[in-house]
Structure formats: structure tokens, C-alpha cells
Amino acid sequence: MAKTEDLTVTIANREGTCAECSIEIESGTMITRKLPQDVFCLTCSDLDHLVYLPSGNTALTRRARKYSTLSAVVMKFSKSRRRNERQGVLVTTEGLVHAEEECLSDEDQRAKRRERDQVRTEKKDGKYIQEFAAEICRLFPGCPDKTASDIANHACEKYSGRVGRTSGAKELEESYVTLAVRAHIRHTETNYDELLSKSYDREWAREQIRDKIEDVVILWQERSIVIN
Ligand SMILES: [Zn+2]
Numbered sequence: 001m002a003k004t005e006d007l008t009v010t011i012a013n014r015e016g017t018c019a020e021c022s023i024e025i026e027s028g029t030m031i032t033r034k035l036p037q038d039v040f041c042l043t044c045s046d047l048d049h050l051v052y053l054p055s056g057n058t059a060l061t062r063r064a065r066k067y068s069t070l071s072a073v074v075m076k077f078s079k080s081r082r083r084n085e086r087q088g089v090l091v092t093t094e095g096l097v098h099a100e101e102e103c104l105s106d107e108d109q110r111a112k113r114r115e116r117d118q119v120r121t122e123k124k125d126g127k128y129i130q131e132f133a134a135e136i137c138r139l140f141p142g143c144p145d146k147t148a149s150d151i152a153n154h155a156c157e158k159y160s161g162r163v164g165r166t167s168g169a170k171e172l173e174e175s176y177v178t179l180a181v182r183a184h185i186r187h188t189e190t191n192y193d194e195l196l197s198k199s200y201d202r203e204w205a206r207e208q209i210r211d212k213i214e215d216v217v218i219l220w221q222e223r224s225i226v227i228n
Pocket residue numbers: 018019020021022023040041042043044045
């Protein structure tokens with residue numbers, strides 16, 4: 001059966017009277033037209049059994065129309081933009097239900113896929129965090145294991161823009177590992193954060209703690225000084 005793709009329902013911009021049953025048509029109600037001056041209420045248009053589905057969910061709209069034996073596009077003339085704008089569609093109840101079921105099952109599928117992807121990512125990242133921690137321990141044998149693990153976790157934290165997530169760190173370049181270690185020292189072994197809270201002048205604050213960071217870096221690089 002051919003679809004009535006071009007059937008258009010208009011939201012009335014002004015009051016009127018149905019050309020067939022003479023019922024009063026309020027502004028804002030749905031009508032059809034034959035000639036510009038002839039408006040018909042939805043009942044006389046044989047469309048009042050349809051349900052309105054506003055625009056917004058493209059997949060739902062497409063499917064609802066597909067499964068509806070009769071559907072119409074709902075348009076409204078925008079006075080400010082001087083053009084007809086699509087508001088939604090009229091579809092059959094059965095078509096809408098069918099479409100909703102299908103979209104829901106898609107969401108289900110997507111949720112399951114997200115779950116699978118997440119498990120994979122977590123496994124991979126767990127391995128990566130271990131490698132990152134091992135690299136810290138290799139470069140900084142004086143760094144306590146627990147600290148190395150904390151630094152690696154922090155640096156690799158998912159979805160953060162921290163150094164551990166950059167592509168360079170993925171290859172475990174020494175400079176990235178060192179950056180992560182220095183960042184950790186800056187925030188935990190010095191009063192950097194306190195300085196920042198006093199005056200948000202990063203350059204000045206970094207100047208204040210430069211020596212302290214170097215001290216800890218040297219300490220951690222020296223295996224002989226390890227005191228765990
Ligand atoms: Zn009528």
C-alpha cells in the first residue's frame with residue numbers, strides 16, 4: 001500500500017471554522033487545508049484517531065511512520081521566521097507502540113555493548129597502570145611501591161586529561177612518567193597547593209617549591225636511600 005508521505009497537518013495560526021462541520025477551530029489546533037481558505041478539523045479530515053509525536057527522536061519518528069498505515073507531518077507557520085516548520089508527526093497508536101518497542105530494544109543492545117566495552121577498557125587500563133607503576137619504580141627506585149601505584153592510578157585515571165592519558169604516556173616515555181612523578185611530588189610532598197590557594201600565581205608558586213621537588217626527585221632516584 002502506498003504511503004501518504006506528503007499528508008500535511010497544520011497547526012492553525014488563527015481562529016476559523018471547519019469548512020465541513022462548521023465547528024469552531026481555535027488557534028493552535030491541528031487542521032488540514034484543501035485551499036488556503038478552506039480549513040478542516042481533524043475529525044472531518046479523518047485523522048483524529050492518530051496520535052501526535054513531537055519531533056526530537058529521529059529514530060522513533062522514522063519507525064513510527066514506517067509502522068503506521070497512516071501518518072502525517074505536522075507543520076506550523078513561524079511568523080518570525082516566515083516559514084513553515086515541522087513540529088512532529090501524527091502516527092497510529094499501533095505504529096508508535098511498535099516503534100517504541102523497537103527503540104527500547106536498541107537501547108538495551110547499546111547498553112550491553114557499552115558494558116562489554118567498559119570491561120575491556122578496564123582490563124586494558126589495569127594492565128597499563130601496572131606497567132606505568134613498574135616504570136616509575138625502575139626510574140625512581142627510591143619511590144615507595146604504594147606511592148608508585150598511587151601515582152600511576154592518578155595519572156591514568158579514566159577520562160581525565162592528566163598526563164597518563166596522553167598518547168605519549170601510552171608508550172611509557174620516560175619524560176611522561178617523570179612528569180607524573182613530579183606532579184605527584186609537587187602536590188603531596190610540597191606546600192604547592194597551599195601556595196596556590198594563597199595566590200593563584202602558578203609561576204610564583206612553582207618557584208617557591210623548585211628546590212624541594214629536586215630534593216625528593218634525587219632522593220627517589222637513589223636506591224641506596226630507600227626507607228620504606
Ligand atoms: Zn469538521
